[in-house]
Amino acid sequence: MAYSTFKYGATAFAVVASLTLVGCSDDDDQTPAPEPESFDYVVTVTNLTANQPFSPVAVVAHQADTPLWTAGMPASVALETLAESGDGSGLATETGVAALVSGSGIIAPGMSETINLSLTAAQVSNLSVVTMLVNTNDAFTGLGNYDISALAAGSMVKMRTITYDAGTENNSEAKGTIPGPADGGEGFNAARDDVNRVHSHPGVISADDGLSDSVLGASHRFDNPTMSVTIARSE
Amino acid sequence: MKLKTLASALIVSGIMSQTVAAAELEISVQNLTHGNQFTPILIAAHDGDSHLFQAGEMATPALQKMAEGGDIADLAAAVTGAGGVTSENPAGGLLFPGAHVDSIMLDTLTMTHLSVTAMLLPTNDAFVGLDAWEIPTEAGTYTLNLNAYDAGTEANDEIINGGGAAGTPGIPAAPGMDGGANGTGVMDGSSNDKVHIHPGVLGDTDPNGGASDLDSRIHRWLNPVARITVVVK
Numbered sequence: 001m002a003y004s005t006f007k008y009g010a011t012a013f014a015v016v017a018s019l020t021l022v023g024c025s026d027d028d029d030q031t032p033a034p035e036p037e038s039f040d041y042v043v044t045v046t047n048l049t050a051n052q053p054f055s056p057v058a059v060v061a062h063q064a065d066t067p068l069w070t071a072g073m074p075a076s077v078a079l080e081t082l083a084e085s086g087d088g089s090g091l092a093t094e095t096g097v098a099a100l101v102s103g104s105g106i107i108a109p110g111m112s113e114t115i116n117l118s119l120t121a122a123q124v125s126n127l128s129v130v131t132m133l134v135n136t137n138d139a140f141t142g143l144g145n146y147d148i149s150a151l152a153a154g155s156m157v158k159m160r161t162i163t164y165d166a167g168t169e170n171n172s173e174a175k176g177t178i179p180g181p182a183d184g185g186e187g188f189n190a191a192r193d194d195v196n197r198v199h200s201h202p203g204v205i206s207a208d209d210g211l212s213d214s215v216l217g218a219s220h221r222f223d224n225p226t227m228s229v230t231i232a233r234s235e
Numbered sequence: 236m237k238l239k240t241l242a243s244a245l246i247v248s249g250i251m252s253q254t255v256a257a258a259e260l261e262i263s264v265q266n267l268t269h270g271n272q273f274t275p276i277l278i279a280a281h282d283g284d285s286h287l288f289q290a291g292e293m294a295t296p297a298l299q300k301m302a303e304g305g306d307i308a309d310l311a312a313a314v315t316g317a318g319g320v321t322s323e324n325p326a327g328g329l330l331f332p333g334a335h336v337d338s339i340m341l342d343t344l345t346m347t348h349l350s351v352t353a354m355l356l357p358t359n360d361a362f363v364g365l366d367a368w369e370i371p372t373e374a375g376t377y378t379l380n381l382n383a384y385d386a387g388t389e390a391n392d393e394i395i396n397g398g399g400a401a402g403t404p405g406i407p408a409a410p411g412m413d414g415g416a417n418g419t420g421v422m423d424g425s426s427n428d429k430v431h432i433h434p435g436v437l438g439d440t441d442p443n444g445g446a447s448d449l450d451s452r453i454h455r456w457l458n459p460v461a462r463i464t465v466v467v468k
Contacts, residue, residue: 071267071462072333162380162459165269171452197333200267202455203435210439210451224457 039119040235041148043129045103046112046228048160051219053180054141054227055086055132057103059115064126066096067145069198075166077190079198082130083138083166085179085187091130098123107131124149129161129229134180135216137173138166138194139201141226148231156232160225165201168192173204173214183215258343258370259468264325264351265335267380268460270453272410273330273353273363274305278339280346281319286367287350288430294386296401298352298430302362302386304399304407305354319346329356329410343370351381351463355456357395357409357449360386361433363461376466380459385433390423393436393447406448413453415442422446432458 047054060068068091069079078090092100103113117127126149130142141163151157165171170193176185205211208218260280266273279287287310288298297309311321320343326336330353343349351365364384371377385391389404395414398405406414421437438451 072265072335163457195269195333199269199333200459201457202269203457205451205455210437212440222457224459 037121038235039121039124039233041117041119041127042114042232042234043117043127044112044114044230044232045107045129045131047107047109047226048228049109049133049222049226051109052133052135052222052226053109054107055082055134056088056105057107057113057115057129057131058082058088058091059101059103059117060091060097060128060130061099061117061119061123062094062126062128063096063098064145064147066094067126068094068128068130068142069144069164071164071198071200073198074196075168075198079130079140080138080166080168080192081188083132083140084169084189086132086134087188088130098125103131106134127231131227133163133222133226135178135182135220136180136204137171137177138169139163139204140166143229146231148233151231151233153233153235156230158228158230161227161229162224163201163222163226165194165199167195167197167199170194171202171204173206173211173216175213175215178215182217182220185215257345258372260341260343260349260370261466261468262322262339262341263335263337263464264330264339265462266330266332266460267462268332268355268456270332270411270413270450271358271456271460272332272356273326273461274301274356275307275324275328276326276330276336276351276353277301277307277310278322278325278341279311279314279319279350280321280341280343280370281314281317281348281350281367283347283367283369285314285317285319285348287314287352288364288384288386289366290384290430290432292429294388294430299360299386299388299401301352302354302360303389303401303403305356307352310352320344331410346370349465355383355460357406357414357454358433358436359391359393359404359406360389361436362386365463370465371467374467376464378462378464381461381463382458383433383456383460385427385431387428387430391425391436392420392423393438393449394418394420395448409448411453413450415445415448415450417444418448419444419446
């Protein structure tokens with residue numbers, strides 16, 4: 001498979017080279033290589049929550065038939081890791097992923113971040129933008145499997161996203177189980193002690209609303225939407 | 236003059252039949268919640284003037300029956316009686332959390348709008364709803380997130396007592412076998428008797444007492460509670 005791909009690439013290069021030669025006159029060795037067509041996107045995310053900082057956002061370009069998550073199905077370990085600890089780097093090696101650009105850091109409630117993404121023509125398919133709500137056991141919000149192939153240069157789309165429960169960790173809200181500043185507890189744990197399917201997050205309860213051993217307070221509760229995402233294609 | 240009127244009437248009806256050409260739909264419904272079941276689902280294709288429910292309007296008796304007890308018979312009869320078409324109970328009973336029912340085929344004939352309802356259990360009168368979504372004429376796959384509504388017909392006391400008949404207080408059942416008992420009842424201070432976005436359930440962590448028979452760790456939800464995919468052929 002890898003060999004045939006290489007062979008195809010070499011053949012394509014040879015065709016381009018001969019065309020270049022035909023179109024050229026005398027000093028043929030000064031001809032610059034053709035610029036690869038570039039698809040440049042500016043992704044802006046805003047944290048709409050009251051008191052749920054976002055982990056560094058993962059902007060992931062991938063194939064349409066390999067979504068990063070599917071509601072009703074178990075989370076991948078890479079997604080579980082993001083949802084429990086905030087570390088999205090493992091998504092880079094998921095099947096079908098062409099590119100991952102990570103945000104520079106935590107996005108505090110009310111704050112925004114702009115992330116640039118540059119793709120080759122072959123990489124343009126679907127986009128996912130995903131981040132953990134860090135004052136939770138395993139909540140994440142994200143735009144999943146959005147088709148950007150029809151987005152024309154100079155145009156933009158703006159969407160708001162809902163919050164998912166990775167279903168990989170019991171929403172105990174207990175001391176030591178939440179990595180965000182509300183607790184400073186554990187991040188990733190390979191054990192799966194919840195329903196083991198991605199679903200619409202039921203929200204956090206908090207001690208203020210009757211979950212007596214919760215480390216969370218009223219301000220950590222959230223409602224949908226939790227994030228706004230703008231995708232603008234500059235080129 | 237008379238002939239001319241007839242001719243233009245024919246032309247108009249010709250155009251009409253083109254814009255409302257029959258659509259073959261393939262629908263899937265997924266339960267996105269953490270711990271709530273859907274009672275038998277009703278999917279209805281109807282004309283642009285009809286509704287199974289409307290936010291801000293009083294629930295019909297047929298809607299109340301569905302929202303309080305899961306009985307879709309009266310709603311379905313109203314749709315078919317007005318010339319609409321339905322798919323009734325495509326999941327063959329309850330649709331559990333995380334589950335989905337696929338490949339629901341619906342020939343919409345001349346109907347232009349799509350609605351969906353199902354009661355959420357365990358609740359007093361919550362239902363998942365889609366109100367008169369205009370069916371696209373362009374072939375393609377359309378994905379919609381659906382919200383939970385409160386029928387506004389019954390106080391949300393969160394007491395599981397088998398009360399599923401319209402007008403009977405209480406929650407008919409907790410099919411996940413995760414409900415409590417002996418709750419003293421949540422005081423529902425809402426004065427909104429119209430269909431509205433459901434405020435969510437409260438629940439508590441005491442299975443043998445407290446105010447609610449629901450479990451705040453299992454039975455709460457945030458919108459959306461369902462996702463439907465409609466393939467227009």
